[in-house]
Amino acid sequence: GNISTAVKHCLSYDTLLRDYPWLPRLPWEEKCFDQPKIPHFVKIVEVGPRDGLQNEKEIVQTEVKIQFIDMLSQTGLSVIEATSFVSSKWVAQMADHTEVLKGIKRSPGVRYPVLTPNFQGFQAAIAAGATEVAVFGSASETFSRMNINCSIEESLQRFEKVISAAKQEGIPVRGYVSCALGCPYEGQVKPSQVTKVAKRLYELGCYEVSLGDTIGVGTAGSMAKMLSDVLTGMPVSALAVHCHDTYGQALANILIALQLLSVCLRLLSADVLWGLGGSADVKGGALGGFNSSVARAVELL
């Protein structure tokens, strides 16, 4: 009965773990080659009918687009980006946006977001029966000017108008950030720039922000760096990745994104366990961060 607890802990690792359940298990206990954990479920956002067809030269007939989307609605996909309410002088392929949106057979449990680059497009989308919309920002200033004829800041102000109106209608808004891993004009794009734009879209009211490797130049290395930065400013649950396979890197980039996003989810879980087991009066190194970690975890729960 007189053996101090510290001695008991030295003598028995099991006792130590029992008394300090928050201690992570020692590395050699775990299977030597544990792979990085990945999410149990991944939501696929199917962009073929919009982003896909938009970049195909041949104009596809409205009936065919509708048939295509109806087929996709039967696959189990829960989100299918149907069309874009952009002016037909900019994107001829999407000229039939209203007919497409009105013509598709909406499956229960499937969402059909549509692009709305500005307030005008948003109004047309609502009139056509849209129940979810998306806005497209850019991490690169030059790409913004070349692509949508305005600065990043101006575009965000346009989107603010769309997002406010959408909020009033109870319409969820998804945000996109182009050039997240490189720009055809500027070349490299700083991760902090991506974070800045993604965070603004999220704070304006986008429920999710999709980070796009628009020209497919990203690698697992640059994806990891960019996501690490974005994750300091946004919750993991609100992020998506939109990888292009131009350089054959897409699947590897997606894999590393899955691993990183899962790491964040696990660390937050550890925070919650810590919060339940520890003492608020204890001082010291790592424990000092305890309260804010728990607060963050609780906020997310």
Added chain:
Amino acid sequence: MGNISTAVKHCLSYDTLLRDYPWLPRLPWEEKCFDQPKIPHFVKIVEVGPRDGLQNEKEIVQTEVKIQFIDMLSQTGLSVIEATSFVSSKWVAQMADHTEVLKGIKRSPGVRYPVLTPNFQGFQAAIAAGATEVAVFGSASETFSRMNINCSIEESLQRFEKVISAAKQEGIPVRGYVSCALGCPYEGQVKPSQVTKVAKRLYELGCYEVSLGDTIGVGTAGSMAKMLSDVLTGMPVSALAVHCHDTYGQALANILIALQMGVSVVDSSVAGLGGCPYAKGASGNVSTEDVLYMLHGLGIETGVDLFKVMEAGEFICQVLNKTTNSKVTRATKTP
């Protein structure tokens, strides 16, 4: 102060706890939130285009062109270039000129030129032609072994034992391959334990390295991880390589996960030469250019010049009158 128990001191000061129990791993949030799994600093690329690549191309390439192709690859920084295969020409017509090719290439210092030797006869011919490194090809699938080299896995290993012993006597290093590591065109799923068994045998027989091949490209990051976990219980990671096919577009993701598990040798084929003989029209080998792009993007050193590899790839594609399978080359060369 002297009477405060150690446990209390530990509660009050994490630094004291760590000092007294240095074996305790650091708590998760101390580390940078998003530390990715460690990958090797350096990866050796084993270029298999001239052998595995050309072997699976229908058009017979002239000997002089093969030599020129290998000579171009020798200038890229690649340290291992699989030059040819000493297999009977009635099996593989493309490799009929193995002796002329091996004798004709300009060997760069610091570059190794392994050649395939499926049996003792082939080994002898290879040595006579000046081979300084050879490779043997086993299979994790019994049916694939019988269909491909007309014998059981055990019989093939006995053949290889003869080759490896002879090679040891000549001081010639031997590389081993295990086909169907992630799936077989005949048997379907292949048990990781079966891959481990064959890989381990090759290693114990004397192969300095064993390359695990996803012969039909059906593997995924998931099955690659399971298979490697098993193989790593029987072999050191430093003796392993992965040979991924891109038939289902999974090669780079599979390679990435292998790197995360410590593998630092990757087989690839310039321009993604060599389609899949089991899936008509489908791609086969992963292209060296796309692999290099990923590795360099991860900050991994390879010593290889991507642009020079692209040039060699363009050269051979011109000869074969085909489009490169490398997305990096296609993206870069698009007008």
